[in-house]
Amino acid sequence: MHTFPFALPRTAIALAAATLSFASAAAHAAPPGDxxxxxxxxxxxxxxxxxxxxxxxxxxxxxxxxxxxxxxxxxxxxxxxxxxxxxxxxxxxxxxxxxxxxxxxTVALAVNDPYIGSAWHLNKIGAPAAWDSGQGAGVTIAVLDTGVNVAHPDLKDRMVPGYNAYNNNTDVSDLCGHGTAVAGAAAASTNNALGVAGVAGAAKIMPIRIAYKDSTGSCRASFSTIATGITYAADHGARIANVSFVGIAGSSAVKSASRYMKSKGGLVFISAGNNNIDENVTPDDAFIIVSSTDSYDKKSSFSSWGSFVSLAAPGSGIWSTTSSLGYSAWNGTSFASPVGAGVAALMMAARPDLDSTRIESLLFSTSVDLGTAGRDKVFGYGRVNASAAVSAARAYAAVADTTVPSVSIAAPLASSSVSGLVPVNVNASDNVGVARVDLKVNGTVVSTDNVAPYSFSWNSAGVANGMNSLVAVAYDAAGNSRSSTAVSVNVANSTVSVASDTTAPAVKISNPVGGGSVSGTVSVSASASDNAGAAGISTSLAIDGVTKASGKGGSLAYSWNTRKISKGTHSIRFSARDAAGNTATQTISVTVR
Missing domain, CATH: 3.30.70.80 (Peptidase S8 propeptide/proteinase inhibitor I9)
Structure with a gap:
C-alpha cells in the first residue's frame, strides 16, 4: 500500500483563522428571491x-x-x-x-475548524487500499467553483486548461478561496512529499470559475453559469464535474446540463447544503447529491438532508489546500461532494470502459449503509467506500442486455391536423436506461433527443401537405431498439407558388456548433428551407466526406459516436437539393476530444 505524509505546517492554524470570516459570510444560500x-x-x-x-x-x-x-x-x-x-x-x-x-x-461552506489533525477521511473511506489499483490517472475532474489557485504546489501538476463561465474568458483565479480547497479535496497530488493528498491524486483538474464577488465580499454563482460550466466540462472531455454550491438541485437548467454530461459518459456531484434541515427537494437521477459525515460515521452537525440525497461522504475537518498556497481544515458538504467525486474518478480510471450509469450504480451499491436500512434521507445509499467501489468496478463483468426499450408517441394524436412548429412528446423507458430517441417523419430521422423527457419541436413546413407518418425509435446503450406505432397526422400549411425557381435552399447545421469541441455521442442536426417550400428537398449529411444519413424534407439528424474515431479536427457537411435542382451546402469543423 502507499503511504502519504499528512503532517501539516504550523501556518495552518493561522490560515484557518484567516479564512474564518469568509466561511461565516458564505455559509448560507442566496435568498429565494435573488x-x-x-x-x-x-x-x-x-x-x-x-x-x-x-x-x-x-x-x-x-x-x-x-x-x-x-x-x-x-x-x-x-x-x-x-x-x-x-x-x-x-x-x-x-x-x-x-x-x-x-x-x-452561494457556496456550501461551513465554519472552518482551526485544528491540525490528520486526513482521517482517507482511511475512513478505504482510499489507501483503492490506490493500490490506481489514483485516477486519465480522468479529468472539473471543479466548478470560485476559481482555483493553479500555482498551489499540491495542485499545479494536476491542472488542465479551464474556463471562466461568468466572464467568458480563461481567468480562473480564485476569488474567495473556496474552489482551491474543493480541488484539493478531490485531487491534490499524492506521493509528492507535500501537505495533503486528494482522493484521486493522479486525476487532472479542470478549473471552471462560475462565481463572482458581490458587494458583501461573498462569492455567488447563478443557474446559468453553473449550467454553462457543466456543459463546458462535458464538451471538453471531463468525466466528473463537482459543484459545491447550495440551492441548485431544483434547477431545471442544472438538471438538463447534468443529463447532458451524463449522456456523454460523465457524472455531476453536488453538495447537499449546510442548513441542517430537510431541504425538501425532489430526487432526480441527473446528478449525485452528497451529504456530509463525521469521523464517527454520523451526520455532520451542519449537513442538510432529504430524499434528494444520493450518497454520503466525509465533510467534517477535511484538510485541504488554500488559495494562499497553504493548508487548513474545512467543514461543509462542499468537501463531502469532491470526496465522493474523487472516488468516482478512481473507478473510471480503473475501468474506462464502464459508462456513467454503471459507475454510479456500483458507487451506490458498494457504499456503507448507515442509518435506516437501504436508501434514506440522511445518507442516501450510504457513506462512500473507495476500496469496495474500485474493487467492484475492476471485477464487473457485463451481462448481455437483450431487453428492448418501450416507446410510444404521446402527442400529437393520430389523424390530428397540424401546421408550423409541432410539439411531439414521446414516452420511452428501458430496463437499464434509454440512450436516445429518434423522431422519424416519413422514414427520415429529423431529430434526436438523448435527454429525458423526450420531446421534439418538428417543423412541419418541411413536408408536403396531407397525411404524414411519425415514428419514434428508442435505443438503449446496448444498441437494442424499438419503433413506436406510427402516428399519421394531417399537415395543413399554406403554400407558395413559384413560377421559375432558381433560388437555392438555405441550409443550416444547428448542432454541433462549428469550431467547438465535442465528445461522446453527438446529436448532429441540420435543416433546410426553400422559397418553393421544403417538401421537395432532398438532404444528405456527411462526416469527413462519408455520407452518414440522407432523406426527404426540411430536417435531417444523425447520432454520431465520436468514441469510434480519432481525436482531432473532423468535418461535417450538410447538403440540400430542391425540386428544381438548385443545391446548397454548409460545412463546419469540430474538434473531437
Missing part, C-alpha cells in the same frame, strides 16, 4: 432550429444565446419585461422544455 436581472433560461426541444428559436423569443422582444453544444439558451430580456413574466410566457411555449429564473446561489 436572481439575475434581465435574463432567464430555457431549454429548446430537440429539432427546434436556431432560426426558429430566434423567431420565438423575438416575439417577446428577447434574444437567445446557446450554452455550449447543449440545447440550453440564456434569453436576454428587453427593458420593461419582468423576469417572472418572461418565465410565465416562455413556459407556455410548446417549443421549450422549460423556462426558469436564473437564480443566484
Amino acid at each position: 436572481f439575475v436581472r434581465g435574463r432567464v433560461i430555457v431549454e429548446a426541444r430537440a429539432g427546434l432550429s436556431d432560426a426558429d428559436l430566434d423567431k420565438v423569443v423575438k416575439e417577446h422582444g428577447a434574444k437567445g444565446k446557446r450554452i455550449g453544444q447543449s440545447r440550453l439558451h440564456v434569453v436576454q430580456l428587453p427593458p420593461g419585461l419582468s423576469e417572472e413574466a418572461a418565465v410565465a410566457k416562455l413556459s407556455r411555449r410548446p417549443e421549450f422544455k422549460f423556462a426558469e429564473l436564473d437564480r443566484e446561489v
Whole structure:
C-alpha cells in the first residue's frame, strides 16, 4: 500500500483563522428571491432550429444565446419585461422544455475548524487500499467553483486548461478561496512529499470559475453559469464535474446540463447544503447529491438532508489546500461532494470502459449503509467506500442486455391536423436506461433527443401537405431498439407558388456548433428551407466526406459516436437539393476530444 505524509505546517492554524470570516459570510444560500436581472433560461426541444428559436423569443422582444453544444439558451430580456413574466410566457411555449429564473446561489461552506489533525477521511473511506489499483490517472475532474489557485504546489501538476463561465474568458483565479480547497479535496497530488493528498491524486483538474464577488465580499454563482460550466466540462472531455454550491438541485437548467454530461459518459456531484434541515427537494437521477459525515460515521452537525440525497461522504475537518498556497481544515458538504467525486474518478480510471450509469450504480451499491436500512434521507445509499467501489468496478463483468426499450408517441394524436412548429412528446423507458430517441417523419430521422423527457419541436413546413407518418425509435446503450406505432397526422400549411425557381435552399447545421469541441455521442442536426417550400428537398449529411444519413424534407439528424474515431479536427457537411435542382451546402469543423 502507499503511504502519504499528512503532517501539516504550523501556518495552518493561522490560515484557518484567516479564512474564518469568509466561511461565516458564505455559509448560507442566496435568498429565494435573488436572481439575475434581465435574463432567464430555457431549454429548446430537440429539432427546434436556431432560426426558429430566434423567431420565438423575438416575439417577446428577447434574444437567445446557446450554452455550449447543449440545447440550453440564456434569453436576454428587453427593458420593461419582468423576469417572472418572461418565465410565465416562455413556459407556455410548446417549443421549450422549460423556462426558469436564473437564480443566484452561494457556496456550501461551513465554519472552518482551526485544528491540525490528520486526513482521517482517507482511511475512513478505504482510499489507501483503492490506490493500490490506481489514483485516477486519465480522468479529468472539473471543479466548478470560485476559481482555483493553479500555482498551489499540491495542485499545479494536476491542472488542465479551464474556463471562466461568468466572464467568458480563461481567468480562473480564485476569488474567495473556496474552489482551491474543493480541488484539493478531490485531487491534490499524492506521493509528492507535500501537505495533503486528494482522493484521486493522479486525476487532472479542470478549473471552471462560475462565481463572482458581490458587494458583501461573498462569492455567488447563478443557474446559468453553473449550467454553462457543466456543459463546458462535458464538451471538453471531463468525466466528473463537482459543484459545491447550495440551492441548485431544483434547477431545471442544472438538471438538463447534468443529463447532458451524463449522456456523454460523465457524472455531476453536488453538495447537499449546510442548513441542517430537510431541504425538501425532489430526487432526480441527473446528478449525485452528497451529504456530509463525521469521523464517527454520523451526520455532520451542519449537513442538510432529504430524499434528494444520493450518497454520503466525509465533510467534517477535511484538510485541504488554500488559495494562499497553504493548508487548513474545512467543514461543509462542499468537501463531502469532491470526496465522493474523487472516488468516482478512481473507478473510471480503473475501468474506462464502464459508462456513467454503471459507475454510479456500483458507487451506490458498494457504499456503507448507515442509518435506516437501504436508501434514506440522511445518507442516501450510504457513506462512500473507495476500496469496495474500485474493487467492484475492476471485477464487473457485463451481462448481455437483450431487453428492448418501450416507446410510444404521446402527442400529437393520430389523424390530428397540424401546421408550423409541432410539439411531439414521446414516452420511452428501458430496463437499464434509454440512450436516445429518434423522431422519424416519413422514414427520415429529423431529430434526436438523448435527454429525458423526450420531446421534439418538428417543423412541419418541411413536408408536403396531407397525411404524414411519425415514428419514434428508442435505443438503449446496448444498441437494442424499438419503433413506436406510427402516428399519421394531417399537415395543413399554406403554400407558395413559384413560377421559375432558381433560388437555392438555405441550409443550416444547428448542432454541433462549428469550431467547438465535442465528445461522446453527438446529436448532429441540420435543416433546410426553400422559397418553393421544403417538401421537395432532398438532404444528405456527411462526416469527413462519408455520407452518414440522407432523406426527404426540411430536417435531417444523425447520432454520431465520436468514441469510434480519432481525436482531432473532423468535418461535417450538410447538403440540400430542391425540386428544381438548385443545391446548397454548409460545412463546419469540430474538434473531437
